Amino acid sequence: MDFSFTEEQAEIFAAVREVCEEELKPQADELDRRGEYPWDNIKLLAELDLFGIPIPLEYGGLGLGLIEWAVVGELLSAACTTTGAVYGAHMLAQYPIMAFGTDEQKAKYLRPLAAGEKIGAFGLTEPNAGSDAGNVQTRAQLQGDDYILNGSKVFITNGGDAEIYVIIANVAPEKGSRGLTAFIVEKGTEGFSFGKDEEKMAYAALSNRELIFQDARVPKDNLLGRERRGFRVAMETLSVGRIGMAIGAVGLAQAAYDAAIAYAPTREQFGQPISEFQAIQFMLADMATSIEAARWLTYSAAWRKDQELEYEKEAAMAKVFASEMCVDVCNKAVQIHGGYGYTRDYAVERYYREAKLFDIVEGTSEIQRLVIANRLLKEAQRS
Amino acid sequence: MHIVVCIKQVPDTAEVRIDPETNTLIREGVPSIINPFDENAIEAALQLQEEHGGKVTVITMGPPQAEEALRQALAMGCDEAILISDRACAGSDTLATSYILSQAIEKIGDYDLIICGKQAFDGDTGQVGPGIAEHLGVPQATYALDVEVEGGKMQVKRLLAGRFETVAMRLPALITADKHMNVPRHAGLRGVMQARKKEITTWSAADIGVEPEQCGLAGSPTTVVEIFPPQRSHTGERLEGEAREVARQLFAKLRENKVV
Numbered sequence: 001m002d003f004s005f006t007e008e009q010a011e012i013f014a015a016v017r018e019v020c021e022e023e024l025k026p027q028a029d030e031l032d033r034r035g036e037y038p039w040d041n042i043k044l045l046a047e048l049d050l051f052g053i054p055i056p057l058e059y060g061g062l063g064l065g066l067i068e069w070a071v072v073g074e075l076l077s078a079a080c081t082t083t084g085a086v087y088g089a090h091m092l093a094q095y096p097i098m099a100f101g102t103d104e105q106k107a108k109y110l111r112p113l114a115a116g117e118k119i120g121a122f123g124l125t126e127p128n129a130g131s132d133a134g135n136v137q138t139r140a141q142l143q144g145d146d147y148i149l150n151g152s153k154v155f156i157t158n159g160g161d162a163e164i165y166v167i168i169a170n171v172a173p174e175k176g177s178r179g180l181t182a183f184i185v186e187k188g189t190e191g192f193s194f195g196k197d198e199e200k201m202a203y204a205a206l207s208n209r210e211l212i213f214q215d216a217r218v219p220k221d222n223l224l225g226r227e228r229r230g231f232r233v234a235m236e237t238l239s240v241g242r243i244g245m246a247i248g249a250v251g252l253a254q255a256a257y258d259a260a261i262a263y264a265p266t267r268e269q270f271g272q273p274i275s276e277f278q279a280i281q282f283m284l285a286d287m288a289t290s291i292e293a294a295r296w297l298t299y300s301a302a303w304r305k306d307q308e309l310e311y312e313k314e315a316a317m318a319k320v321f322a323s324e325m326c327v328d329v330c331n332k333a334v335q336i337h338g339g340y341g342y343t344r345d346y347a348v349e350r351y352y353r354e355a356k357l358f359d360i361v362e363g364t365s366e367i368q369r370l371v372i373a374n375r376l377l378k379e380a381q382r383s
Numbered sequence: 384m385h386i387v388v389c390i391k392q393v394p395d396t397a398e399v400r401i402d403p404e405t406n407t408l409i410r411e412g413v414p415s416i417i418n419p420f421d422e423n424a425i426e427a428a429l430q431l432q433e434e435h436g437g438k439v440t441v442i443t444m445g446p447p448q449a450e451e452a453l454r455q456a457l458a459m460g461c462d463e464a465i466l467i468s469d470r471a472c473a474g475s476d477t478l479a480t481s482y483i484l485s486q487a488i489e490k491i492g493d494y495d496l497i498i499c500g501k502q503a504f505d506g507d508t509g510q511v512g513p514g515i516a517e518h519l520g521v522p523q524a525t526y527a528l529d530v531e532v533e534g535g536k537m538q539v540k541r542l543l544a545g546r547f548e549t550v551a552m553r554l555p556a557l558i559t560a561d562k563h564m565n566v567p568r569h570a571g572l573r574g575v576m577q578a579r580k581k582e583i584t585t586w587s588a589a590d591i592g593v594e595p596e597q598c599g600l601a602g603s604p605t606t607v608v609e610i611f612p613p614q615r616s617h618t619g620e621r622l623e624g625e626a627r628e629v630a631r632q633l634f635a636k637l638r639e640n641k642v643v
Binding site (some may be wrong): 011012015018019044048049050 | 458568569570571572573575576579
């Protein structure tokens, strides 16, 4: 067993950390206030080759693993959670194409995604199909050489700004999840348009838009994987996505903790820095401990995926533990800042708003527990 | 064209503190970086290479750990790196340093252009670049903002006190890069990964054939006697009150002091 990074990993992370601190972190508050999609940051990530991390060399990527992808995601999220979210959602298009795409699809779509020339997005959620993914109503019907898509998706991260979408639709709604089928849909496809961009508690700069399909014509060549195998595509993509969400939560919690431990010694009450009070010290100790626990739980899920071991249960464990940890740590960070922590003069106010997202997206905490329990019970039966 | 970039590894001054007892820099535990102006020099070289093709060689003189700085330059996109590392070179002042670097560049041979940062962040002399040009007997232009190379000639726009100057020189030549010349690129991960695989050449004093009495302390007519932080004679003045009124007062003071 070895808990250290290789020399190459350490150099990669040092390079990313430097840019995060110099370029991303200083403008994260301003980005949130302005509420414009962070194209400049995306350009920077592209220059650094970050979008190419998990993509094989032959498709223009760096050929690295999920561990490298996750640690970079953690650094991005700690510096600018919105930028981390763009990076995470981009993977939700990259991963299914990598895992299920044909050579032609990989050559056509992975290259621009790896270079960050085009941004990706993943469309599963619908007004009535969130946790209940099998209830997808977006319809796909084969007509000649094209599938005709009708329906809509909601809350889609990078929606409208992304160029390449992986969409889960249903070719046989009466069969529920067994009719689900995945497609690659390009922005600009006739009949594919964008609706409402959600106004959220946080992430004003992140697009979460409605995708509308009205007789959208998708070439048969863009079928991703096989017909009626879309549920598997969706579930595998979500598992990778859960590692992304878990590590995003770890990064955000780290930023909140860093702010709190920097602030506590500078704030004096009753004639001494508040960091001298045990009530504050215990909070800091609990924050650091739970961040560390979530971090290693998440790294181990990513490591399992890289080793081609079962990882769905571990990804769900990491996701639910890290997101609930993040909400708690950000809450404590605000508490340590007292009244100032409730103002927009301190970043912890934003962190607190941002943290709640992690409990909900890519499977709520409740869904994660269901996934974990299902797995546990099956394993218990088997043994 | 073949461009040689001279860089120096310096302590990250953002992290440097001064020992209040001894009044000297606390260097322990301070991370080392490429001298920021040298990053402008690297960027200028890479841009010229993108435009004209050729090769960029980066060179530094320093202790073995200066290899980190070279590795970083390779990650940014430089093709080759040379480290001059020898105890005989330790303690060199700007005269000895520029002599040693010029001898190394002679050994490299087929260069068209040498680029240095305008000065080092720690020493702040700005003498090594011009010194190299003098030792090699090539034309030089310091504080470069912009360069245009055509055929065997180049035009350099220089930033001087309150004015610009454009000079024409023939190659080979040396320029020193101003901070405003460009925005240095970040090393991408592809660059970082490739740089790890590249060989860094190490030369000793004997390898480049320098005269021992012109190197190190023996070859350095100058010594730094003391480094100390400047005395703060003014404590600044705080204007308080309603914003409009404070702005008016501030403007009056700027006028009074002939700032505006």
